[in-house]
Amino acid sequence: MSNSYLDPDAISRGEALGILARTVVEGYRVGEHKSPFRGFAIEFAQHREYTAGDDIRHLDWKVLGRSDRYYIKQYEQDTNFVAHIVLDGSSSMNYGHTSLTKMHFAKALAACLAYLVLIQRDAITLSLFDTETREYIQRTDNLGKIHHVMNRLAAFDSTNATAIGKALEDISRKARSRGIVMIISDFMDTEADFDKGMQRLRFSGQEVIVFHVLDPYELTFPFTGSWRFLGLEGEDEIKTSPADIRKAYLKNFDAFRARIRGICEKYQAHYVLADTGKPLAEVLSGYLAFRGMVGKGGR
Amino acid sequence: MNFLFPGVLIGMAAVGIPVVIHMLNKFRVQRTQWAAMRFLQDTVQTNKRRLQIEDLLLLLLRCALVALLVLAFAQPVWERLIDGSGGSGGGPVTAVVLLDNSMSMSQSNGVETRFQLAKKEIQKWLESADPNSMAALYLVSDRAVPMVARPSNDFTLLRRNVELAEVSERGSDLCEGLRAAYQALRSFTANRCEIIIYTDSQTPAWARLDEMRKLQAANPHVKVRPVVLGAGGEANLAITDLRPEGGVPAVNQPCRLQIAVSNYGTATVEGVRVTISIDGNPPSDETVLPKIEPGATVSVNLFAHFVTAGYHSVTASIPPDRLARDNTRVTAVQVVDHVRVLIGEGSPEKQPVDQDGYFLANALAPISSDRMGRYYLQTTSIAMAEVGKKALDTYDLVFLCNPGVLPEATVKALSTYVQQGGSLVIFPGPKTDVNAWNSNAALTELLPATLEGDAGRPIEAKDPVAWQDKRFDHPITTLWNDSAQGSLSAVRMSKYFRLKVKPELGDQSGAANPRLGGDPSVIARTGGNEPVAVEWPYGTGRVVVFGSTATPQWTNLPLHPAFVAVVQRLVGFLNRQQAARLVLRPGETFEVPVSMDLLGKDFSAVTPREKDRRVAGRIDVNNGKATLRFRDTSATGAYQLFLGDETTPLAVFGVQTDPAESDVRQMEKASVDAFAEGPKPGDAAATSTASTPSDRSAPTPSPAAATAAKPRYEVGREYWTLLIWVAAIVVIVETVLAHRFSRSL
Incomplete structure (x- = not known):
């Protein structure tokens, strides 16, 4: 996967975004992995007596302890799960040190995730928010609707500030059954709101994956000379000499990232740094490989 | 405080450059949109004050750097008011130390020599000198040898060089050292400038005092401080002369050596034993001088007998005293087997007694005819017309008696012969046509005097003209200054040619004509002070011309007992x-032509310092001749040069110190003090370009002297080096801070 797939113009077109998602996901599936999200929703059905040859892993040890009888636990067939893709569409996502902004990267990431879930016949919902939820695509497990999803993603234009707490509250309300919530954002909001949102999601039984989308310039602050910084979300402009404050800025920023990661760990969510300077495939496959390693849902 | 280049201070406007750059940087702002404004805002607000302070600090450092550089280039100096004497006292000084290492500095007081005392004094001065002082070191004899050529603050180097310094065997001339010192100080104006002369202040060292004063007057900002070592009135007995006298040193012939012993002490010395030895052997002759008065020189003749031909060294010695180096003196003698003399006669057809060279030949070989064959002086008489055809270079001397008109070829042959080292003696006679001689340019150039007659004929005196009685000043005739040796006043001339001596050329002789080797010298004069015999060097040989005949025809000289x-x-x-080239001064190069067969061969040397033979060089070509050349003649004594493994030296020569060096009497203290004080207003001798006695009385002081006498501001210390160092430190600090500030937040 090369960066050429992240052509901002291409991402602005739904069809191209779909092709991109397919290429990335198919590229991933070609390997030894099957599906990273398989077997998520498993429900208990009944007991039956143990017979020779049964897998003792399914033996109900509690029944054995109480009644000294051997019973095997039986489950319902694995059911489809719902992946709630939550994409931050605030103005701060419009930053990019090149023409590739965080928003472009986030859209591509969301498209890939949606395609990946749909292709394994699971369901997705897509939520685009800034100060409130701007776009919401209802649950669908129809792969044929992928074009609709892509077009909505591509057509979205971010203009407002961020209110991630509210967005997460909406999702927790809308997600009736347990599923996976995939949050794609730069989290340029107060960490307290994010914490509150995460708390709600966890209470509603959702597994949460956080994709923290950041530009390399935000991570390294490599500016030299005098610069005037214009806030994307209406903040006052700042004129400074970045070289003089680089270390302090990076210290602040690293602390911010650490806080976000801390919140994720607090609610047993996966934290994934999505550096827009790296290829999308690298970011995605890196995480999926990690997920495959730690097991289902990370639990 | 003042500036040597105040105009440079205009550059102080450049201090504004960092401010302008700072402002331009402030205005040259790039713009970008930014998402993480929250963190940037926090960072900027937290560090705003510190950033401002750092910015200001860096700006000030940059401005200070420019200001420091401008100040450094303007060369700020600290000036102080001093009197006209050149200033002295504490504080840093730029000095040139002149250490007299002439031979006289080895005079001992019984414990240590003057040179050792001088070295101690210099070490003391180095220890007490201001740490910011600088000093150069020169050894001064009759030349100035730089040990540390330019003033340096590396006193360790100076101390080491002082320790390594050695006394030479050269003469003294403080003027040379002073000149070198002023030259060394020429570009130093920062500190007080001083020339410190450590000398025994012997009188000959101040021989060019007038010239030294002129140098002093031309450099009034430099203080001259003589430090006199040793006490006045110390005794010293020295051999001040040793030379062969009389005839030619020949095998088995007694060779008279004249030895002069001088007493430079203040007490009469009695019973001085003087010895001579040949080739380093035990003394072969000696005498005792009964008494030498203070300041007196006594000459004595001793005889040496040489049994082999060739080069020999002769050493004269007196008992050792506290200046040991002048208690022996060495000369070298080239002893010959034979001396071949050619006599050209104008009238060879006459009876022997009437022949023009008859008396001369007898005077040259004053022995009976049966012993003539064994006598060292071999004479050959030929007709004048044959002279030009002879191979003259096979003869050591050529006499021309009563020559007539000399053909061009003969004159040319004679000129070449003399140029190549031959000796020519001319006795004119009746056949001599002075008009023809004077119109012959080549012959006129050859002779030391022009012969003048009476309308081309000899001057006939009514009364025979007598030779002078006393006050002979030529080595040939000084013998007759002693009345015990007889008198030449009985020599009379009835006819003669007047000798008009050629004007002295002085130092220009070589420049005027390379063939001219020096000025003419009068051997003898008439009672009326007219020259009757004149000689001069021509090329590497000599020409002697008499005014009268070598026969009794015009003069009674041939009949006089003194003729022989x-x-x-x-x-x-x-x-x-x-043979004069066999005696050199220290440092002179010994050169002697040798056979072309020896060209390219190595030769070894035995020197006064190294008694073992060592390879010293190779015989090479000089002016088309194979020449033996030896340069390392710094020590006095006998030098022997050998070819290969031969035991007989190829050449021997002696190096003698300047006899004036033995005069250890010191310059009057008042004169030295007056010199140390520097030129005063009205001291015309020190400031005028002329140095004649009449000039000294000139009342008007020169501007330089007036400046030297008035109180004036003297540059005490320059700060430009300090400023450069501070600027360098500022650069380092600025770089470190800029680097630190950009990363430390």
């Missing part, structure tokens, strides 16, 4: 002049 002595001394003098 005059002729023998003449031959001896001419021979010694060729």
Whole structure:
């Protein structure tokens, strides 16, 4: 996967975004992995007596302890799960040190995730928010609707500030059954709101994956000379000499990232740094490989 | 405080450059949109004050750097008011130390020499000098040798060089050292400038005091401080002269050596034993001088006998005293087997007694005819017309008696012969046509005097003209200053040619004509002070011309008892002049032509310092001739040069110190003090370009002297080096801070 797939113009077109998602996901599936999200929703059905040859892993040890009888636990067939893709569409996502902004990267990431879930016949919902939820695509497990999803993603234009707490509250309300919530954002909001949102999601039984989308310039602050910084979300402009404050800025920023990661760990969510300077495939496959390693849902 | 280049201060406007750059940087702002404004805002607000302070600090450092550089280039100096004497006292000084290392500095007081005392004094001065002082070190004898050529603050180097310094065997001339010192100080104006002369202040060292004063007047900002070592009135007995006298040093012939012993002490010395030895052997002759008065020089003759021909060294010695180096003196003598003399006669057809060279030949070989074959002086008489056809270079001397008109070829042959080292003696006679001679340019150039007659004929005196009685000043005739040796006043001339001596050329002789070797010298004069015999060097040889005949025809000289002595001394003098190159001053190069067969061969040397033979060089070509050349003649004594493994030296020569060096009497203290004080207003001798006695009385002081006498501001210290160092530190600090500030937040 090369960066050429992240052509901002291409991402602005739904069809191209779909092709991109397919290429990335198919590229991933070609390997030894099957599906990273398989077997998520498993429900208990009944007991039956143990017979020779049964897998003792399914033996109900509690029944054995109480009644000294051997019973095997039986489950319902694995059911489809719902992946709630939550994409931050605030103005701060419009930053990019090149023409590739965080928003472009986030859209591509969301498209890939949606395609990946749909292709394994699971369901997705897509939520685009800034100060409130701007776009919401209802649950669908129809792969044929992928074009609709892509077009909505591509057509979205971010203009407002961020209110991630509210967005997460909406999702927790809308997600009736347990599923996976995939949050794609730069989290340029107060960490307290994010914490509150995460708390709600966890209470509603959702597994949460956080994709923290950041530009390399935000991570390294490599500016030299005098610069005037214009806030994307209406903040006052700042004129400074970045070289003089680089270390302090990076210290602040690293602390911010650490806080976000801390919140994720607090609610047993996966934290994934999505550096827009790296290829999308690298970011995605890196995480999926990690997920495959730690097991289902990370639990 | 002042500036040497105040105009440079205009550059102080450049201090604004960092401010302008700072402002331009502030205005040259790039713009970007930014998402993480929250963190940027926090960072900027937290560090705003510190950033401002750092910015200001860096700006100030940059401005200070520019200001420091401008100040450094303007060369700020600290000035202080001093009197006209040149200033002295504490504080840093830029000094040139002149250490007299002439031979006289080895005079001992019984414990240590003057040179050792001087070295101690210099070490003391180095210890007490201001740490910011700088000093150069020169060894001064009759030349100035730089040990540390330019003033340096590396006193360790100076101390080491002082320790390594050695006394030379050269003469003294403080003027040379002073000149070198002023040259060394020429570009130093920062500190007080001083020349410190550590010397025994012997009188000959101040011989060019007038010239030294002129140098002093031309450099009034430099203080001259003589430090006199040793006490006045110390005793010293020295051999101040040693030379062969009389005839030619020949095998088995007694060779007279004249030895002069001088007493430079303040007490009479009695019973001085003087010895001579040949080739380093035990003394072969000696005498005792009964008494030498203070300041007096006594000459004594001792005789040496040489049994082999060739080069020999002769050493004269007196008992050792506290200046040991002048208690022996060495000369070298080239002893010959034979001296071949050619006599050209104008009238060879006459009876022997009437022949023009008859008396001369007898005077040259004053022995019976049966012993003539064994005598060292071999004479050959030929007709004048044959002279030009002879191979003259096979003869050591050529006499021309009563020559007539000399053909061009003969004149040319004679000129070449003399140029190549031969000796020519001319006795005119009746056949001599002075008009023809004077119109012959080549012959006129050859002769030391022009012969003038009475309308081309000899001057006929009514009363015979007598030779002078006393006050002879030529080595050939000085013998007759002693009345015990007889008198030449009985020599009379009835006819003669007047000798018009050629004007002295002085130092220009070589420049005027490379063939001219020096000025003419009068051997003898008439009672009326007219020259009757004149000689001069021509090329590497000599020409002697008499005013009258070598026969009794015009003068009674040939019949006078002194004639044999005059002729023998003449031959001896001419021979010694060729041998004069065998005695050198320290540092002179010894050169002697040798056979072309020896070209390219190595030669070894035994020197006064190294008694073992060592390879010293190779015989090379000089002016088309194979030449033996030896340069390392710094020590006095005998030098022997050998070819290969031969035991007989190829050449021997002696190096003698300047006899004036033995005069350890010191310059009057008042004169030295007056010199140390520097030129005063009205001291015309020190400031005018002329140095004649009349100039000294000139009342008007020169501007330089007036400046030197008035109180004036003297540059005490320059700060430009300090400023450069501070600027360098500022650069480092600025770089470190800028680097630190950009990363430390």
